[in-house]
Structure formats: structure tokens, C-alpha cells
Amino acid sequence: MIPDLFAEPRAAMAPGAVLLRGFALPRETALRAAIDTVTAEAPFRHMTTPGGFTMSVAMTTCGEVGWVTDRKGYRYSPVDPLSGKPWPAMPAPFRALATEAAAAAGYPGFHPDSCLINRYTPGTRLSLHQDQDEKDFSQPIVSVSLGLPATFQFGGPRRTDPTVKFPLSHGDVAVWGGPSRLFFHGVATLKDGAHPLLGRKRINLTFRRALE
Template identity: 60%
Template sequence: MAADLFGPAHGPAGVEPLSAGTFLLHGFAEAQAPALLEALGHILAQSPLRHLITPGGQRMSVAMSNCGPLGWVSDRSGYRYQASDPETGQPWPPMPDVLRDLARSAATLAGFPDFAPDACLINRYAPGTRLSLHQDRDERDLSAPIVSVSLGLPAVFLFGGLTRSDPVRQLTLYHGDVLVWGGPDRLRFHGVKPLAEGIHSLLGAQRINLTFRRAA
């Protein structure tokens, strides 16, 4: 299994340190998944998922939306955070407590106390969709960690180094897993391999990823 590349788990039960600033919390969000999905239903009714356009004019295969004071968007003018949904002209839906509390609890368990996310990017992966290697560097506050929650079908997460040419490790993320990275790892390149076909008992043929950041 890909997770074996990182060796045995250490620390609190279910918390696996992968490097100096990266921690995998096995199944941390699984019990809360129904509540998270209910909250997501309300968010997406206000700001539906959509396929953004890159600055180069390419259509992203992953469908996206946001909640919280700021939302990440992309179009021909560039990548950025903004307070309003460009499709509706309205503020992004508020971040529900169940999402914010989960992100803060995960960050604290990984050694990043006082995490206060102001942006939650919602990504939906269908089989065959992928996310190319990239850095999360559009945020003003790079001292805060990134908290990534996986729901639905398993995905192979690609975790590289601080340059695009560094070796890339592979890690299979399962339903309910939470990955937290920050500190010396905050600007590591990362991505997702094409999602394999499958059916999840709760979400069907898809994966939902929630990425919490401190953007401002």
C-alpha cells in the first residue's frame, strides 16, 4: 500500500506523522461525515459546484465551490481569493460550525493550535478527474496550516517537495481521512492522481475534498 512508504504510525492514536510538518489523521472525520454532507448540501444549494477556467483558458476537470468569508476562484485574469461568488454576485455561504470545528480540531491535534480558517474550498472528483501538482501560495497567511478532508471514494494523493522537480510520494486517502500540513511543509507541491472507478456507500461514484485555509 502507498501509506507503507511513510512507515508505522506514531503519536496519538490514529495520527501518523509523515514529515516535520505533515500529519495524517486516519478516519478523523468519518463519524461526522453525515453531518458534513448535510451542511454541504445547504452550501451547494446557494453556490453550486462549477468547473473553473485556468488563466491559460483550460477547463478544470474538478468541480469546485467555496464557503466562508473568502473563496478561491480562477479565471483568465488569474488565481485569487474573493468575498463573493462570481456566478451569483452574492457573498459565499457562511462556513458552518461543523466544518470549522472539524478543521480546527484536526489542526490542533496535528500541532497547529489556534487555526482559524476563513476559506473552505469544496472539490468534487468524478472517476478519471485529477489535480495536477501545484503549491497553495495564493494565501496571505502562510504561517497557518492546510487542512484537507477526504470523503467518498479513495484517492491517491501526490506529495512532493518544495520544488516541482523533487521526488513525489504517493499516499492513499480514504473516506474520513484528514491530512494536515504546515510549517516547513506548507509550500510543498501536491496533487491527486486520476480518481479510480468505484462506488462509495455514502457518496456513490465521487470523492469530495474539503480544503481549509487561512487566506487573509
């Protein structure tokens, strides 16, 4: 089911999970500039899963550590495997937005050390998964949507649990933690379209506290 949430600036997705509509809009210019800075140093790439599949969503990272996947498995690394250098530092607008969104959702004191930047183009999707490579599950996840609209699928602690579909628009921020921290979630296949600022793509910023 798809809840009718367009009139609600704040909506509960599950216990401990909140959708903050338009929360990132006041920072959109700074966020776009910061994305360009990060990707100039660490370009988007299509990573390979441990099973040998190439992910359709292009990714890069900034912060103290970056999430990577290859035939060796899923993990966080302080080094960009493409360049052999440390990942770009997390831009100040990124860090400020993540901290403020987490506090607004009921998680004060969140200080992310990693931001995964995903680039979706029409036809790409992200299958249901858990964020479980972090060391401290008491810290929330903060997910920022920019560009084309998408459908966020939020389930439960088991992959087979029913999912609820939440429409995401440019500037929306989803935050989940506490009892929902390990809930399965994903993004349905992105529909074609063109955003007036970002064109035919969606950018997602996912902030995590990966280290202890």
C-alpha cells in the same frame, strides 16, 4: 512509493505534515448535510485556469472568501462570480473539524476563513501545485477526504522534487504547515468505484486562512 499506513491512525507525511486517518468519521453525517446546504446556494462549477483550460475537478467555496480562477488569474474573492453574492457562510461542523484537526496535528488556534469544496469523479485529477495565494503562510492547510478513495501525492518545495503517495480513505484528514506549508501536492487520477454513502465521487474539503 506508497507507504503501508493502513494500520496507523496517524502518520507523518513530511516535517510539519500529518495524516490523521478516520479523523472526520464522527462528523460525517453533519459534514454531508453541510455540503448539501452550501452547494444548494453556491453550486459546483468547473473553473477556468489563467491559461484557458477548464479544470476537470468541480469546485465551490464557503467562508468569508472563496478561491477562484479565471483568465485573470488565481485569487480569493468575497463574492461568488456566478451569483454576484457573498459565498455561503462556513457551516459550524466545517469550522469545528478544521480547528480540531489542526490542533491534533500540532497547529493550535487555527481558524479558517475559507473552505474550498472539490468534487472528483472517476477519471479526474488535480495536478501538482502549491497553495500560495494566502497571505499568511504560518497558517496550516487542512484537507478532508470523503467518498471514493484517492491517492494523495505529496512532494517538496520544488515541482521537480520526488513525491510520496499516500492512500486516502473516507474520513481521512491531511494537515500540513510549517516547513511543509508550500510543498507541492496533488491527487492522482481517481479510479472508478462507488462509495456506499456518496456514490461515484470523492468530495474534498480544503480549509485555509486566506486573509491576514
